[in-house]
Structure formats: C-alpha cells, structure tokens
Amino acid sequence: MKKTILLSILVAVNAVAYEPTWESIDSRPLPSWYDEAKIGIFLHWGVYSVPSIASEWFWKQWENNPIIIDFMNKNYPPGFTYQEFAKDFTAEFFDPYDWANLFQLSGAKYVVLTSKHHEGYTLWPSKHSFSWNAQDVAVRETTDLRFGLYHSLYEWYNPLYLADQASNFKTDVFVQNKVYPELLDIVNTYKPEIVWSDGEWEAPDTYWKSKEFLAWLYNESPVKDTVVTNDRWGCGAVICQHGGFYTCVDRYNPGVLQEHKWENAMTIDKHSWGYRRNTLLRDILSIYELLVTLAQTVSCGGTIIPIFRERLLQMGEWLSINGEAIYSSQPWIYQNDTIGNTWYTAKPNTVYALVLEWPANNVYRSEKLFDLFQTQDVAVYLLGNEQLQASVKNATVEIIFPDKATVITLDNFVGYTFQRDINVLFSEKG
Numbered sequence: 557m558k559k560t561i562l563l564s565i566l567v568a569v570n571a572v573a574y575e576p577t578w579e580s581i582d583s584r585p586l587p588s589w590y591d592e593a594k595i596g597i598f599l600h601w602g603v604y605s606v607p608s609i610a611s612e613w614f615w616k617q618w619e620n621n622p623i624i625i626d627f628m629n630k631n632y633p634p635g636f637t638y639q640e641f642a643k644d645f646t647a648e649f650f651d652p653y654d655w656a657n658l659f660q661l662s663g664a665k666y667v668v669l670t671s672k673h674h675e676g677y678t679l680w681p682s683k684h685s686f687s688w689n690a691q692d693v694a695v696r697e698t699t700d701l702r703f704g705l706y707h708s709l710y711e712w713y714n715p716l717y718l719a720d721q722a723s724n725f726k727t728d729v730f731v732q733n734k735v736y737p738e739l740l741d742i743v744n745t746y747k748p749e750i751v752w753s754d755g756e757w758e759a760p761d762t763y764w765k766s767k768e769f770l771a772w773l774y775n776e777s778p779v780k781d782t783v784v785t786n787d788r789w790g791c792g793a794v795i796c797q798h799g800g801f802y803t804c805v806d807r808y809n810p811g812v813l814q815e816h817k818w819e820n821a822m823t824i825d826k827h828s829w830g831y832r833r834n835t836l837l838r839d840i841l842s843i844y845e846l847l848v849t850l851a852q853t854v855s856c857g858g859t860i861i862p863i864f865r866e867r868l869l870q871m872g873e874w875l876s877i878n879g880e881a882i883y884s885s886q887p888w889i890y891q892n893d894t895i896g897n898t899w900y901t902a903k904p905n906t907v908y909a910l911v912l913e914w915p916a917n918n919v920y921r922s923e924k925l926f927d928l929f930q931t932q933d934v935a936v937y938l939l940g941n942e943q944l945q946a947s948v949k950n951a952t953v954e955i956i957f958p959d960k961a962t963v964i965t966l967d968n969f970v971g972y973t974f975q976r977d978i979n980v981l982f983s984e985k986g
C-alpha cells in the first residue's frame with residue numbers, strides 16, 4: 557500500500573516537471589558539470605570550409621563583400637553557385653581520433669560541433685557520404701569530454717523559411733516541417749549534452765516553438781538530466797534573459813562578476829569562426845591574449861569556448877600546471893585587481909590569483925587582499941612552485957615574487973608570465 561502511494565507521487569512529480577513557459581524553463585538548475593568544466597571547444601565546419609575565404613558567412617556575404625566577389629570572379633566560372641561547393645566538402649583529412657586527442661590535450665572539457673549553420677547545410681550522415689558523427693564517437697570513446705551540437709534555427713535562403721518570413725511569421729511551415737523535427741532528430745540520435753542554439757533573431761520564440769522544445773528537452777529527451785542550453789531562442793527579450801547559460805553577444809566578456817552563468821563564445825582567429833585560407837598571423841590571438849581572456853572569463857563566473865591547434869596545445873600546457881585555479885573554481889569576492897592585470901578565482905580555503913603581468917621589481921601589491929590577510933593566517937604559493945614571502949604594509953599586501961631576470965618578449969607574449977609560476981595561490985595555513 558505504501559509503495560503504491562509513493563509511486564503515484566513520483567509519477568505526479570514527474571508529470572509537472574517543466575512547462576513551456578520561460579518562468580518554468582528558467583527554474584531548472586544548471587547541471588553542475590557545465591559550471592565545473594570552464595573550457596569548451598567550438599567547431600565551425602561546413603561547406604564554407606571549401607572556399608575558406610572571409611568567414612562562415614561566405615554565402616550571405618557574397619552578396620556585397622568585395623573580397624568574396626573578387627575571389628569568385630577570379631577563380632570560378634560565371635553562374636557558379638554556393639551549392640556547387642558541397643561536392644568538394646569531402647572531408648578527406650577528417651581524422652576524428654586526432655581531433656579528439658587534441659581537444660583532450662588542450663584541457664577543454666567539452667566540444668560543440670556545428671550540426672547546421674545559417675546556410676542550412678546539415679552535417680547529417682543520412683544525407684552525405686561521410687559521417688560526421690564519427691566525431692561524437694571519437695570524442696566519447698577516447699576522452700572524457702562532453703559532446704554538444706550547435707544548431708542554427710534560421711536558414712538564409714530556405715524557401716520555406718522565406719515564405720514564413722514574408723507572412724511576418726504568421727505561418728510556421730518551416731518550423732513544423734523542418735526545424736522542430738530536425739531538432740528532435742539530432743537530440744535523439746546524437747544525445748548532445750549541449751544544445752547551442754543560434755540564428756534566432758528574426759522571429760519570436762513562439763514561432764520557433766522554443767519553449768515547447770526546451771520543455772521536451774528537459775522533461776523527456778534522452779539527455780534531460782545532463783543537457784545544457786544557451787539563450788538564443790527568439791528575437792527580442794530572450795537572449796541574455798532566458799534559457800540556460802547566457803551568451804548575450806559573440807565574444808561577450810563583461811569584466812565584472814555576473815549573477816547568471818554565462819559563456820564567452822570567442823574565436824582564436826579574431827575575424828572568423830570558420831577556417832580562412834587568407835588568415836594572417838596577426839589575426840590569430842597569441843597565447844597571452846587567450847589566457848587573459850580565460851582569466852577574465854572564469855573569474856567573472858563565465859565559461860570560455862575557443863578553437864585552433866597550436867594555441868590549444870599551449871593552453872593545455874598552461875592548464876596542466878595551473879588548471880587547479882580554473883576547473884571547478886568559483887568566482888572570488890573580487891575579480892579584477894591591480895587595474896586589470898590580476899583576476900581571482902576561489903575554492904574553499906583557497907584564493908587563486910591569475911597574475912597576467914609580472915610585478916615591477918618582483919613586488920606584487922594589492923589592497924584587495926588586505927581583508928583576507930587581516931582576518932586569516934594566509935600562506936602564499938606559486939602554483940607548481942615554492943612558497944612566497946608576504947607581508948601587510950599600510951593596508952596593502954606585498955608579495956615577493958622569485959627573481960625573474962630573463963624576460964622573453966615576443967609578439968605580446970611575455971615569456972615568464974605564462975610559464976610554470978604564473979598563478980599565485982593563497983591558502984589558509986593549516
């Protein structure tokens with residue numbers, strides 16, 4: 557008898573889980589793995605990777621970008637269409653195990669692949685001879701990374717979409733027949749633990765059936781307990797206000813602590829998400845710039861999502877020593893110290909200082925640390941290195957860094973700054 561009552565309660569609780577309203581959807585707690593992960597990789601890969609000029613917006617920008625127009629005039633016959641690039645998107649160098657290995661070495665904890673970008677070309681294996689889901693298999697077989705999918709709601713030139721658009725979104729043939737069934741299909745088939753939505757901005761969430769999709773995703777989908785989503789689900793007051801983590805704008809990096817979990821979706825090529833054959837060396841973020849972004853993002857409660865082999869390996873090397881200050885950390889009471897050169901994170905009994913510039917004469921000074929040193933008995937260490945001397949003078953904490961006589965400066969990269977001993981660790985003596 558008792559058993560029966562208990563079961564019916566469980567069923568009732570289950571049945572009222574999430575309603576298709578923002579209030580209900582926003583009430584779902586973020587699965588904790590995402591906050592602990594801190595770093596992910598975003599892969600923009602599609603037909604635009606064939607011309608690999610300008611960016612993944614190639615097709616749209618072909619309308620008016622002189623670089624693309626000129627490139628097409630010089631290299632392709634008149635009348636050549638974007639669709640004709642698709643036959644060359646054969647992915648002949650696709651080695652998912654190599655990729656998965658690189659992602660693991662970078663120190664990232666999740667990877668998000670573009671299942672479909674704004675041009676509408678899907679990377680579904682059913683339609684094309686190669687099988688991109690080898691990516692998800694490789695990631696899951698050989699690493700402990702989480703696998704996610706990017707998905708663009710709108711498609712620039714899809715006739716069904718253009719007809720709905722012409723009706724001012726009074727009709728929703730495109731969503732009923734394409735977007736919604738495809739979203740269910742990729743979630744059921746590939747079980748992504750991130751659904752990274754985009755291309756929402758021309759139509760309201762009611763048109764996209766976003767709340768219905770999210771309620772299904774959270775209540776019934778095969779990833780209902782672990783899936784994380786973003787905030788790009790409809791035009792108007794949705795982005796930065798509803799959904800899972802907030803992305804707000806591309807490369808969002810507010811520099812101050814945020815109440816809601818957020819993601820800095822940024823690129824290592826400053827101008828493009830997709831591969832460009834015409835990238836210049838100066839367009840690529842240096843490892844210094846990348847780690848500055850990482851420090852600023854994680855200390856303010858965010859998560860970062862970048863790209864590119866050499867930088868990823870350098871980031872992995874840095875994280876192999878300093879990852880303790882990043883993974884599963886929380887923002888500290890202060891974030892930005894010494895005018896932007898130090899960013900703090902914390903764990904119980906420990907504060908991590910991500911010091912982005914070696915202090916003049918090896919003396920690090922901070923007023924923000926004063927209260928901590930007043931109220932606690934604090935020991936200071938360099939991560940992966942020795943204990944440091946610290947003292948309090950005139951309401952300022954002074955920490956003596958080890959002598960670093962040699963400074964290698966190369967293209968913004970200050971050699972010592974990101975070697976073994978960049979992070980200072982403050983912990984209670986104990």
Ligand SMILES: *[C@@H]1O[C@H](CO)[C@@H](O)[C@H](O)[C@H]1NC(C)=O
Pocket residue numbers: 810811812852892893895896
């Ligand atoms: C850090 O704080 C300083 C001083 O308030 C400010 O000038 C600077 O813009 C901040 N840095 C960032 C990246 O927000």
Ligand SMILES: *[C@@H]1O[C@H](CO)[C@@H](O)[C@H](O)[C@H]1NC(C)=O
Pocket residue numbers: 950
């Ligand atoms: C102590 O700090 C105050 C305020 O920052 C400053 O005016 C004063 O010169 C400092 N005294 C010494 C001895 O450094």
